[in-house]
Amino acid sequence: MKPGWILLFAASLMTAISVPATAATLQITMDNLVISPSEASAEVGDTIEWINKDVFVHTATARNGDFDINMPAKKTVTSVLKKAGTIEYYCRFHPNMKATLTVAP
Amino acid sequence: MFVRLSAAIAAVCLLGSPALGQGAAKPTDPQIAHIAYTAGVIDIAAAKQAMTKASHKDVKAFAADMLRDHEAVNKQALDLVKKLKVTPEDNDTSKALTKQAADKHAELEKLKGAEFDKAYAANEVAYHKAVNGALETLLIPNAGNAELKSLLQTGLKIFQGHQQHAEHVAAALK
Numbered sequence A: 001m002k003p004g005w006i007l008l009f010a011a012s013l014m015t016a017i018s019v020p021a022t023a024a025t026l027q028i029t030m031d032n033l034v035i036s037p038s039e040a041s042a043e044v045g046d047t048i049e050w051i052n053k054d055v056f057v058h059t060a061t062a063r064n065g066d067f068d069i070n071m072p073a074k075k076t077v078t079s080v081l082k083k084a085g086t087i088e089y090y091c092r093f094h095p096n097m098k099a100t101l102t103v104a105p
Numbered sequence B: 001m002f003v004r005l006s007a008a009i010a011a012v013c014l015l016g017s018p019a020l021g022q023g024a025a026k027p028t029d030p031q032i033a034h035i036a037y038t039a040g041v042i043d044i045a046a047a048k049q050a051m052t053k054a055s056h057k058d059v060k061a062f063a064a065d066m067l068r069d070h071e072a073v074n075k076q077a078l079d080l081v082k083k084l085k086v087t088p089e090d091n092d093t094s095k096a097l098t099k100q101a102a103d104k105h106a107e108l109e110k111l112k113g114a115e116f117d118k119a120y121a122a123n124e125v126a127y128h129k130a131v132n133g134a135l136e137t138l139l140i141p142n143a144g145n146a147e148l149k150s151l152l153q154t155g156l157k158i159f160q161g162h163q164q165h166a167e168h169v170a171a172a173l174k
Helices: A003-018 B001-013 B029-053 B056-083 B091-109 B111-143 B146-172
Strands: A027-032 A035-036 A039-045 A049-053 A058-062 A068-071 A076-080 A083-088 A100-103
Touching: A027 A039, A035 A100, A049 A068, A068 A076, B029 B056, B029 B091, B029 B111, B029 B146, B056 B111, B056 B146, B091 B111, B111 B146
Parallel strands: A027 A049, A039 A100
Antiparallel strands: A027 A035, A049 A076, A058 A068, A058 A083, A083 A100
């Protein structure tokens, strides 16, 4: 590797460390007993908008205990991702509703 | 053992249920609406019984979930039949379901504490299994109206969820 590239690499690394990426907002929808998208990716600090379009109460419950979001019927709730990892989650009331959220550090 | 017992109960329910088995005639939309609504009413009554009689907190919570969801589904069903101007029509399947439910209600009424909890949870597994079977093989295929069919399909998904939830609750009571 040429010294120039190393410098550039170091600079970009420092930028990445000193300026955290702007937190994004991601929408996950429960509609007709289906979670979509069924596989989503986000980063720590991002906000999830959990949109429940059903007339039923749902939850987004992480199998590893990282989160347990309660979604009243026809409501949207938000949560901020605090931990990285690949998280499988489901609805406690309708365990046939399952999805995966990958949270990058 | 418990799994085998539940399976046996489910089998008995299915066999002992000419109603949910193969009726001679194909049900009409007004009959299908009546059967689906009746199935909901039955589980609401069972949930109310459990909310007063159950002792385990998970069983009580499950009963509250059943009450909430089945009331929501039945409200949708009522709204739909009103919109479609369909009058649900009583029929032998609905009558048989109601009779079986009354017998089960009386049987559960005699039980207490953990015995009640186990019997209620096992029956919820078996009952949802039977209703889901009926939805899949009898009600959904014979529904003529597209909106009715769609509501039944939503019902199937939610009741499959209930069946799994009931299985978790029943397994935890072992």
